[in-house]
Structure formats: C-alpha cells, structure tokens
Amino acid sequence: MSAKTMTGAKMVVQALIDQGVDTVFGYPGGAVLPIYDEIFQQNSIKHILVRHEQGAVHAAEGYARSTGKVGVALVTSGPGATNAVTGLTDALMDSIPIIVLTGQVPTFMIGSDAFQEADTVGITRPCTKHNWLVKETDQLSGVIHEAFHVATSGRPGPVLVDIPKDVQFASGSYNKAQPAKSHYQPQVKGDIDGITDLVTAIEKAKKPLFYTGGGVINSGPAASQLLRELVEATGFPITSTLMGLGAYPASGDKWIGMLGMHGLYEANMAMHDCDLMINIGARFDDRITGVIEKFSPNSIKAHIDIDPSSINKVIRTDIAIIGDVAHVLEDLLKVWKSRGRKTNAEKVGKWWDEITTWKKINCLAYTQDKKTIKPQHALARLEALTKDRKDRYITTEVGQHQMWAAQYLGFEDPNHWMTSGGLGTMGYGHPASIGVQMAHPDALVINIAGEASWLMNMQEMGTAVQYRLPVKQFILNNERLGMVRQWQELLHGERYSSSWSESLPDFVKLAEAFGAKGILCSDPADLDDAIMEMINHDGPVIFDCLVEKHENCFPMIPSGKAHNDMLLGDADTQGVIDAKGSVLV
Amino acid sequence: MSALKIKKGATSHSAYNLRPNFSDVEERHTLAVLVENEPGVLARVIGLFAGRGYNIESLTVAEVDHTGHQSRITIVTIGTPQTINQICAQLGRIVTVHEVHDLTVEGRAVERELALFKVAGKGDDRMEMLRLADVFRANVVDSTLESFTFEITGTSEKIDAFADLMRPIGLVEMARTGIAALSRGEV
Numbered sequence: 001m002s003a004k005t006m007t008g009a010k011m012v013v014q015a016l017i018d019q020g021v022d023t024v025f026g027y028p029g030g031a032v033l034p035i036y037d038e039i040f041q042q043n044s045i046k047h048i049l050v051r052h053e054q055g056a057v058h059a060a061e062g063y064a065r066s067t068g069k070v071g072v073a074l075v076t077s078g079p080g081a082t083n084a085v086t087g088l089t090d091a092l093m094d095s096i097p098i099i100v101l102t103g104q105v106p107t108f109m110i111g112s113d114a115f116q117e118a119d120t121v122g123i124t125r126p127c128t129k130h131n132w133l134v135k136e137t138d139q140l141s142g143v144i145h146e147a148f149h150v151a152t153s154g155r156p157g158p159v160l161v162d163i164p165k166d167v168q169f170a171s172g173s174y175n176k177a178q179p180a181k182s183h184y185q186p187q188v189k190g191d192i193d194g195i196t197d198l199v200t201a202i203e204k205a206k207k208p209l210f211y212t213g214g215g216v217i218n219s220g221p222a223a224s225q226l227l228r229e230l231v232e233a234t235g236f237p238i239t240s241t242l243m244g245l246g247a248y249p250a251s252g253d254k255w256i257g258m259l260g261m262h263g264l265y266e267a268n269m270a271m272h273d274c275d276l277m278i279n280i281g282a283r284f285d286d287r288i289t290g291v292i293e294k295f296s297p298n299s300i301k302a303h304i305d306i307d308p309s310s311i312n313k314v315i316r317t318d319i320a321i322i323g324d325v326a327h328v329l330e331d332l333l334k335v336w337k338s339r340g341r342k343t344n345a346e347k348v349g350k351w352w353d354e355i356t357t358w359k360k361i362n363c364l365a366y367t368q369d370k371k372t373i374k375p376q377h378a379l380a381r382l383e384a385l386t387k388d389r390k391d392r393y394i395t396t397e398v399g400q401h402q403m404w405a406a407q408y409l410g411f412e413d414p415n416h417w418m419t420s421g422g423l424g425t426m427g428y429g430h431p432a433s434i435g436v437q438m439a440h441p442d443a444l445v446i447n448i449a450g451e452a453s454w455l456m457n458m459q460e461m462g463t464a465v466q467y468r469l470p471v472k473q474f475i476l477n478n479e480r481l482g483m484v485r486q487w488q489e490l491l492h493g494e495r496y497s498s499s500w501s502e503s504l505p506d507f508v509k510l511a512e513a514f515g516a517k518g519i520l521c522s523d524p525a526d527l528d529d530a531i532m533e534m535i536n537h538d539g540p541v542i543f544d545c546l547v548e549k550h551e552n553c554f555p556m557i558p559s560g561k562a563h564n565d566m567l568l569g570d571a572d573t574q575g576v577i578d579a580k581g582s583v584l585v
Numbered sequence: 586m587s588a589l590k591i592k593k594g595a596t597s598h599s600a601y602n603l604r605p606n607f608s609d610v611e612e613r614h615t616l617a618v619l620v621e622n623e624p625g626v627l628a629r630v631i632g633l634f635a636g637r638g639y640n641i642e643s644l645t646v647a648e649v650d651h652t653g654h655q656s657r658i659t660i661v662t663i664g665t666p667q668t669i670n671q672i673c674a675q676l677g678r679i680v681t682v683h684e685v686h687d688l689t690v691e692g693r694a695v696e697r698e699l700a701l702f703k704v705a706g707k708g709d710d711r712m713e714m715l716r717l718a719d720v721f722r723a724n725v726v727d728s729t730l731e732s733f734t735f736e737i738t739g740t741s742e743k744i745d746a747f748a749d750l751m752r753p754i755g756l757v758e759m760a761r762t763g764i765a766a767l768s769r770g771e772v
Contacts, residue, residue, distance in 0.1 A: 125629060126636050130680040150680055184680050309674035312667060316607060
C-alpha cells in the first residue's frame with residue numbers, strides 16, 4: 001500500500017471515507033477547525049451540526065444501533081470532550097460501537113492548562129473501550145483505522161481519538177488500512193465442549209427458557225436469524241432483556257415478553273421456575289436478576305457471551321461459552337441437529353401449560369376511562385396505528401414511558417429499538433432519533449419520551465428542523481418525573497420531593513418556535529386522529545400527550561424481592577419494600 | 586474456558602450439579618500482566634482496580650522487552666476466587682493488555698521483593714544489626730557512624746520479618762519494590 005502525504009486534518013476525513021463513514025455528528029470549536037475545514041472541502045461525508053456535544057454522541061449511538069455500523073462524532077477539546085462523556089458512558093454500558101474524535105490543544109501546550117484544555121484521554125479512560133492521544137501525524141491514520149477495529153471487534157464499544165491541533169496541521173504519510181495486524185483479536189468461535197454441554201442440557205431440560213439480550217443484536221442480523229431458527233426448532237419459550245427486543249419477533253408464538261424489574265409476569269415467573277436458562281448475549285444485569293440469592297434458584301445456567309468478564313460476574317454460570325452469538329448458535333444448531341434434534345417435548349409441553357396459566361393473569365391490563373388518556377393506552381394506540389410499518393424505528397428517553405414502550409410496543413426485527421439500557425440516560429432518545437433518521441431518511445422514527453427527559457436535550461429540535469428530519473417526539477406528559485414519583489410513593493412515604501415538573505413550556509408553542517409542528521392531545525377520543533396527524537406530517541413533530549399524572553408502571557419486581565414476588569396493577573404500594581430492599585436503586 | 590466439562594454420557598443427575606464451587610474465602614493471588622508499553626497503560630490497569638473496588642496489595646511495573654514494547658506488571662491482590670477470576674477477565678478486556686497470568690493458580694511461582702532499610706543505632710546495636718543482616722543475607726549498601734542502609738532480597742514474608750527485627754533497634758526508613766514473580770519450571 002503506497003503511503004500518501006497529507007495533513008493530519010485531511011487524514012481524518014480520508015480515514016473516515018476509507019472506513020465507509022457517510023455521516024458525522026459534531027460541533028466545531030477551536031481545536032478541530034482544521035478538520036472542519038477539510039469537511040467543508042469535500043462531499044463524501046455529511047456533517048450534521050448538533051446543538052450540544054452530548055447530542056452528537058447520542059445521535060451517533062442511534063445511527064450505530066439502527067444500522068449495525070459505527071457511529072461517528074466529532075467535537076472540540078475541553079468542554080466539547082467533557083460534554084461527550086455521558087454519551088461515551090452510555091455507549092460503553094450498552095456496547096454500542098461509536099468513534100468520538102476530539103480536538104486537543106497543540107502538543108507543546110498539553111499540560112499547561114491551556115484554553116479549552118482538558119485531559120481528555122484521562123477523563124474518558126474509564127468510559128471508553130479504548131482511547132488514544134495521537135502525538136505524531138504519521139501515526140494518525142493507523143490509529144483511526146485501529147479505532148474502528150477496536151470499536152467493532154469482540155464486545156463493541158465506544159472509542160475516542162484525541163488529536164492535538166498541531167497534529168492536524170502537520171503533514172504525514174497516510175495509510176489506507178491498519179499498518180500491521182492488530183494485537184486485539186477477541187475470540188469469536190465458541191469452545192465446542194461448552195456447546196456440547198449445552199446441547200446435552202437442551203436435550204434433557206424440562207423447563208427450558210431462552211433469555212436473550214443486546215448481544216444478539218450486536219452480533220448482527222445472522223444471529224437473530226439463527227436464534228429464530230433455534231427457538232422454532234426446539235419449541236422453547238423465549239424472553240429478552242430491554243436491550244434485546246426485536247431479536248426474536250414479538251409476534252412469534254414462543255415469545256413470552258420482556259423480563260426484569262418491569263418485565264411481564266409470565267416472563268419473570270418462567271425465569272424463576274425454569275430448570276435450564278440459556279442466556280444468549282445478556283449480562284445478568286441487576287434490573288434482570290433482582291436480588292441474587294433469590295434469582296432462579298433451581299436452574300442450570302448456560303451463558304453465551306463474547307466478553308469473558310461477563311461470565312460469573314454476577315451469577316454463577318454452569319455452562320459458559322465464550323464467543324460471538326452468531327458463531328456459537330451456528331455451531332450449537334449443528335451439534336444439536338447432528339445428535340437427532342432431541343428435546344424432552346412432553347415435559348416442555350407441560351412447561352408451556354404453566355406459562356399459559358401465567359399469561360392469563362394479563363399483567364398489562366389497564367382501565368382506560370373517557371376523561372384522561374392513560375399512558376399505556378397512548379402507547380397501545382401508537383402500536384396499533386404503526387405496527388404494520390416495517391420501517392418504524394423507536395427510540396426512548398428514560399423512565400416510566402420507556403418501560404411502558406417496552407411493554408406495549410412489539411418489535412419484529414433487530415435494530416429497530418434504541419433505548420438507553422445500562423446507563424439509563426435521560427436525554428438519550430431525542431438525539432438518538434436524529435441519528436436514526438439520518439441513517440434511514442424515509443423511515444418513521446418516533447422518540448417516546450417523558451416531558452422531563454425530553455427537556456434534557458430539547459435543543460436538538462434545532463438540528464431536526466435544520467436537516468428536515470421528520471422525527472416524531474411522542475411525549476407522554478404527566479408533569480411529573482414519573483419513575484421518581486413512583487419510587488417516592490413506594491419507598492418514601494409519598495413525599496414527592498422535587499419530582500413535579502413545574503413551569504413546563506407550552507410544547508406546541510415550543511415546536512413552533514423551532515419551526516416544527518406541535519400537536520396537543522388530552523382527550524382519549526382524539527388520540528387516534530392526533531397520532532395519525534403526527535405520522536402523516538412530513539416534518540418533525542412534538543406531540544404533547546397529556547396523560548394520567550399518577551399512573552404507576554406495573555408489573556414491578558420491588559427492590560429486594562424475587563421474580564415470583566411481583567407487584568401487579570392496582571397493587572397496594574405502601575410498605576412493599578423493606579429496609580434491605582430500599583438501599584437498592 | 587468452559588466452566589465445566591460434562592463427561593460424555595453424563596447422567597441427568599450430574600447435569601444438575603454443575604456449578605463451579607466458588608469459595609467465599611479471600612485468597613492472595615499474584616498476577617502477571619503483560620502489557621503494551623505505551624502511555625497510560627498503567628493508568629488503565631490501576632483505574633480498573635480503583636473503579637471496580639479491587640484490592641492492590643503490591644504492584645511492580647517495568648519494561649521487559651524494549652523492541653517488543655512490552656512491560657510486565659506484577660500485581661498482588663486479595664479476593665475470593667470469583668473476584669480473582671473477575672479481575673483476570675477484566676484485565677484481559679483492556680485492549681493494550683496482551684496476557685494475564687494468575688501465577689498463584691498456574692503453580693507455585695518464584696516471588697521476590699527487594700527492600701532498602703535505613704537503621705540508626707550506636708554501640709552494641711550496630712553489632713546486632715550486622716549480625717541480623719548476616720542471618721538474613723542483607724547487604725550493607727551505605728553507612729554512617731550512626732546508621733546503616735541495608736539491601737535485602739527475598740519473599741515479602743522474609744522482608745516483613747527483617748523489618749520486625751530492625752524496628753525495635755532503630756528502623757528509620759524503608760523502601761520496598763513490590764513483588765517480581767515468574768512461574769517455576771519449564772517454559
């Protein structure tokens with residue numbers, strides 16, 4: 001490969017082009033001006049000017065999660081970099097491959113407390129998968145190519161490349177690909193002994209359950225296809241974490257709904273009672289396990305994960321398979337088929353009878369009256385009116401609305417559901433919807449929000465309007481920090497400390513001020529028409545849906561309780577969490 | 586790294602007793618971590634321990650392969666077997682970490698630490714110091730009329746023992762390197 005000489009700034013753009021990047025989300029500033037100058041002089045890469053660096057990183061996340069490609073953000077030094085920290089941490093927790101390029105003060109000023117200087121690699125070391133400070137222009141292209149490799153290999157994650165301004169101005173030799181084979185080569189093929197152990201367990205299991213997570217989505221479309229094949233062939237029930245929704249279709253007859261703290265009754269009961277738990281690309285997060293001692297006490301636990309540190313981190317695993325989900329499932333299916341496709345069908349049939357009984361509880365039931373829109377109803381209607389659209393992408397903010405969205409919306413395909421799972425970042429959904437819409441210009445992209453979360457990154461409405469991105473901001477407005485309010489009701493004697501959203505803006509006027517369309521809906525009778533008006537509007541919309549103010553999100557596993565000890569709708573909420581449970585978040 | 590090996594023809598009974606038997610007793614382990622010698626790599630390792638609440642009893646780091654840009658970090662840590670496994674796995678995730686070895690698990694390792702002791706004393710105390718140094722095979726590397734500086738190499742326990750004996754005589758100052766360790770036997 002012949003090396004070409006060019007400036008560091010040009011290298012950045014060239015490396016992005018060579019990596020297949022078509023969109024960069026960013027915000028200029030002094031330390032990245034040379035790169036912005038290069039962006040100005042080319043047409044291969046679109047640059048989307050966000051309104052806050054946090055928005056750039058979440059938009060890159062939305063782009064990455066809806067495409068399976070790497071999302072790219074470009075920000076300046078100092079405050080530009082520190083504003084990116086929340087997005088980086090979010091991407092780290094949810095294993096989203098993104099690259100954040102930060103400007104830095106020139107190398108000869110590093111350490112002098114220069115204007116807009118921050119120790120960016122120091123600050124972002126714990127919130128990136130890896131980061132680099134590039135001090136030589138000759139190394140810049142190699143580092144950027146390596147950054148793409150690291151972000152996408154193994155368990156994906158965010159990486160950051162910090163580029164001092166003098167490195168951007170100086171000339172050096174550009175390499176089209178990584179200079180040498182990277183040392184970083186995570187294991188993707190699963191150990192055949194572990195796979196054989198799991199096949200043995202599958203053949204014998206009486207109460208098996210697939211518990212799948214975001215790892216299936218991250219592994220790519222092939223993983224979801226193989227998962228579907230495995231589930232259909234075995235006939236075992238399947239549940240998923242918040243992160244894994246869509247890997248198996250919600251309309252599939254083996255689907256028993258999301259599990260966890262606000263998961264479905266049948267899914268949590270099945271988790272508690274199963275005798276073989278097959279964890280595929282999930283990580284036994286505390287929203288899933290609840291209190292460890294009471295977690296699925298009688299099951300063999302098999303765990304397929306690409307990250308060795310996920311094994312035995314929280315839950316002791318019986319059968320551990322380290323590898324990429326698609327690779328492992330392919331081998332698993334091969335071995336299982338070659339041994340005669342055996343399952344204990346009779347016992348599994350009885351297991352399904354139990355699950356059917358739990359389903360009859362109808363844990364998502366709610367009562368919609370004629371006066372006030374229930375938030376569940378708003379989402380049920382949104383689902384009814386949009387579920388046939390294959391190009392529907394949903395992002396969310398964080399809180400009650402997020403859990404209701406996970407409960408009441410069905411996802412048929414992977415990469416159509418973007419939500420902040422691990423970090424629980426309020427303010428994620430709006431910029432993420434912009435990233436998704438950039439990747440899928442003609443799709444129906446809806447951000448399901450609460451009014452409080454939405455206000456955290458409302459400035460990005462300017463971005464949506466500027467680039468004519470028809471994102472729909474579907475705000476379930478209860479004038480409360482709903483999940484905080486719910487916990488205060490459960491845990492703090494109904495003392496609603498600072499959980500009332502006072503002085504809210506008029507969202508319709510706010511939309512108009514940004515140059516977008518605003519829709520207000522408060523009457524259940526108007527809801528369907530209003531939703532259709534939102535969908536049919538060719539442009540960004542803020543939908544202010546005034547909902548019941550004191551609705552709680554059920555079902556719920558209260559802190560410190562087991563999966564078979566859930567609160568259902570209309571539950572008595574006083575005194576259900578004891579002192580031990582109340583210290584948990 | 587299969588957590589268990591079900592033998593061929595395992596019975597259904599055995600399939601229900603697969604859990605690795607992790608003890609809750611804390612153990613001291615010596616880890617050897619081979620890393621890319623680049624800026625920030627030590628911060629990544631230390632940051633991991635601090636961020637996830639693991640213990641560092643001692644830590645030694647130096648370049649061991651100049652042309653290959655490799656450094657070796659030797660860490661002594663304390664935790665339950667589950668925690669130690671987790672520490673090794675977490676270290677293995679760091680992109681610039683090439684190899685992680687739990688020397689305590691991989692078989693008894695040769696572990697050595699170097700220490701310098703400055704001990705003050707006059708008259709008979711000086712004789713006693715030299716006698717003890719002789720027993721411990723410590724060398725005098727500096728002396729004044731009122732003090733000796735000793736160099737001692739050995740296991741951490743040996744250095745602890747030497748310190749315990751020197752302290753009542755007049756131990757003024759001590760510097761320890763932390764452990765350097767290699768696994769025993771063939772490559």
